[in-house]
């Protein structure tokens with residue numbers, strides 16, 4: 030690009046960074062699109078395209094001299110974005126959808142604009158302070174003590190891994206202090222219904238999993254955990270309870286599991302990535318009894334706390350122990366790690382970190398906690414209502430009564446191919462995104478309801494296409 034007359038920029042080196050009319054126009058263009066997207070009345074559901082189609086439509090985008098910001102934004106708006114499913118669409122009902130509040134999305138822009146470093150107190154004290162306010166609010170909701178604290182990490186997978194690494198470190202230190210040998214293989218105990226990220230963490234950590242059998246309703250209880258602990262002995266360093274399975278929203282019997290882990294001095298980790306948000310609804314608190322005994326918990330704001338991707342709140346009962354397990358040591362970091370400051374980097378598998386808790390902080394601060402409780406309750410109520418509707422239809426049946434905001438059901442007489450064809454069709458028609466799931470080898474359908482914009486009428490419209 031040639032320098033415009035009167036433009037103070039003289040070198041290619043500062044052209045991308047210096048303040049100029051050109052920079053202002055670029056920013057206006059980007060923010061204008063962001064504003065349009067966030068304020069869409071009817072978010073398009075959109076659908077994936079093939080690599081071939083995208084290559085044809087997008088052309089060469091990375092060139093020596095650049096294609097210019099206008100063309101790049103236009104390309105994103107008209108070619109690339111429509112090839113991405115809108116996970117915040119009210120009829121996006123697969124996996125776990127996202128439904129970030131307008132406030133949280135808007136503030137995410139500021140997080141980037143401010144170049145905040147969220148890893149250390151020295152560099153990001155204001156941001157870390159605000160993130161900690163949110164973590165302490167959540168810790169109080171979960172009944173954890175005032176000393177509890179943690180960090181926002183990328184997602185539940187990293188949150189679970191980080192918690193288990195801290196748990197194993199605590200067990201190793203205990204053994205060392207007592208002059209005991211470590212077991213040949215460390216073992217973590219969880220339900221057969223636990224999330225796949227626990228198996229992934231076990232792989233990364235090179236440890237074994239011992240599964241405890243849940244009851245017929247998919248719920249894990251303390252007695253089943255106790256039996257596995259009896260078998261596995263001192264090799265077990267942690268038990269994972271799930272506070273809301275991804276498939277069904279089943280909450281383990283955390284209270285009786287906590288009795289067992291407390292009696293035996295084993296770390297209790299509660300994986301509430303999806304479901305623990307429901308504890309913010311007062312009448313649901315009882316379902317999560319026992320969480321207050323956890324040594325660590327996770328909940329994903331990018332799931333049911335209405336924050337944008339990607340954020341997992343990881344909270345430890347004793348952050349000091351977690352810090353011992355996770356702090357990276359290096360000469361260039363000594364100035365950070367040798368002080369008494371609260372450094373979020375030291376609490377998980379990470380170093381450089383975005384202050385990814387800030388979008389949730391801003392939205393919570395702006396709206397207050399009551400709106401959050403109401404918005405979460407919407408999903409629970411709607412799941413119950415559409416569950417009743419499904420049960421009342423002859424051609425449909427519920428696989429299980431919904432516990433949180435997930436509804437699993439079957440269409441009588443359909444096989445896997447029927448489900449697949451239906452799912453493809455309703456996406457093609459842009460009616461809904463509902464992928465077939467399976468339970469005990471049987472193909473089923475599943476609604477995961479997160480968005481407060483998802484309505485009963487919309488879900489009924491989807492059910493009507495199953496006739």
Ligand SMILES: *Cc1c(COP(=O)(O)O)cnc(C)c1O
Pocket residue numbers: 125183184185186187189224226271273274275300301302303304329341
């Ligand atoms: C989604 C989920 C995870 C994984 O979280 P990511 O943010 O996707 O990494 C872990 N556990 C449960 C119960 C989940 O629902």
